[in-house]
Amino acid sequence: xxxxxxxxxxxxxxxxxxxxxxxxxxxxxxxxxxxxxxxxxxxxxxxxxxxxxxxxxxxxxxxxxxxxxxxxxxxxxxxxxxxxxxxxxxxxxxxxxxxxxxxxxxxxxxxxxxxxxxxxxxxxxxxxxxxxxxxxxxxxxxxxxxxxxxxxxxxxxxxxxxxxxxxxxxxxxxxxxxx
Numbered sequence: 819x820x821x822x823x824x825x826x827x828x829x830x831x832x833x834x835x836x837x838x839x840x841x842x843x844x845x846x847x848x849x850x851x852x853x854x855x856x857x858x859x860x861x862x863x864x865x866x867x868x869x870x871x872x873x874x875x876x877x878x879x880x881x882x883x884x885x886x887x888x889x890x891x892x893x894x895x896x897x898x899x900x901x902x903x904x905x906x907x908x909x910x911x912x913x914x915x916x917x918x919x920x921x922x923x924x925x926x927x928x929x930x931x932x933x934x935x936x937x938x939x940x941x942x943x944x945x946x947x948x949x950x951x952x953x954x955x956x957x958x959x960x961x962x963x964x965x966x967x968x969x970x971x972x973x974x975x976x977x978x979x980x981x982x983x984x985x986x987x988x989x990x991x992x993x994x995x996x997x
Contacts, residue, residue, distance in 0.1 A: 831855065831856060831857025831858060832855035832856045832857055832858070833855055833858065834855060835853050835854070835855045837851055837866070837954055838954070839855075840852055840853055840866075841856070841950070842950070842951050842952065842954055843944050843945070843948025843949060843950055843951060843962075844948060844949045844951050844953075844956075844957035844961060844962035845867075845944050845947060845948035845949075845962065846875070846947065846948075846962065846963075846964065846969065847869075847870060847873060847956070847957065847959075847962060847963070848867055848868060848869045848870070848873060848956065848957075849866075849867070849868040849951075849954060849955060849956050849957070850865055850866070850867050850944045850948060851865065851866040851867075851868075851954065852864070852865055852941065852944075853865065853866060853932075860938040860941060861935070861936055861937060861938055862934050862935060862936055863933070863934075863935040863937070863938045863940065863941045864932065864933070864934055865932075865933040865935075865940070865941065865944070866890075866930060866931070866932055866933075867887075867930070867931045867932075867933055868928050868929070868930050868931075868955075868956055869892075869894075869923050869928060869929045869930075869931070869956075870923065870928050870956050871892075871923050871924075871925060871926055871927065871928065872922065872923060872987075873922070873923045873928075873929070874920055874921060874922035874923070874984035874985045874986070875920055875921070875984060876920065876969075876980040876981075876982060876983060876984050877897075877918055877919070877920045877980070877981050877982030877983060877984070877985075878918070878919070878920070878973060878978050878979060878980045878981060878982075879915070879916055879917055879918045879919065879978065879979065879981065880913075880915045880916070880939070880940070880977055880978050881915060881916070881977040881978070881979070882915050882937060882939065882977055883915055883935055883936070883937045883939050883940060883977065883978070884912055884913065884914055884915050884935075884936065885911075885912070885913040885915075885919065885933075885935070885940075886910070886911065886912040886913070886933065886934050886935065887910070887911055887931040887932060887933045887934070888908075888909070888910045888931070888932045888934070889905045889906065889907055889908065889909045889910075889911070889929065889930075889931055889932075890907060890930040890931065890932055891907055891927070891928070891929060891930040892907070892923055892925040892927055892928055892929030892930060893905065893906055893923070893924045893925035893929065894921045894922065894923055894924065894925075894929050894931070895921060895922050895924050895985065895989075895990040895993045896911055896913075896919065896920075896921040897919060897920050897921065897985060897989070898911075898913045898917055898918070898919040899913075899917045899918060899919065902990075902993055904924075904993050905921075918981055918982070920982075920984060920985050921985065922984070922985040922986075922987075922989065922990045924990055924993070928956060939976045939977045939978065940976070940978065942976050943972060943973060943976040943978065946972055946975075946976070947964055947968075947969070947972050948962065949961075949962050
């Protein structure tokens, strides 16, 4: 049996994070905070995504990624493959790859989602489209906007083709007590 000095075992990487020590981006009107520590594996990718009231990504699907999140705060109506659910704090949603989906924040306050992905294609999309920030809040309106053609192109490059519009208020009316 060999004895290894603890200094030899020390890994030169961060092994925990707090919001203030995490990499963050203003991403298409949201705040995306990568919770994986620097130097740790990129997968599973664990991302806190804060989305403003009314926020809704375009309808899309992931070619290889099962899109999964735990709703921490707020209320979100999720449309997936023709079915609709209302997610409240504590709801865990998994949309299988290849399934068209979108969501809309229906609460009067921002929604906070904890995304857990077994691949890093969505993280790569955030990195290529987002604006790095240390300001851990939703960006001011227009601060992190990207034109639609660019979003469509980059989203497809990262395995998440856009196939339709965002959900609007009419699409989610009747699913939320606030609407």
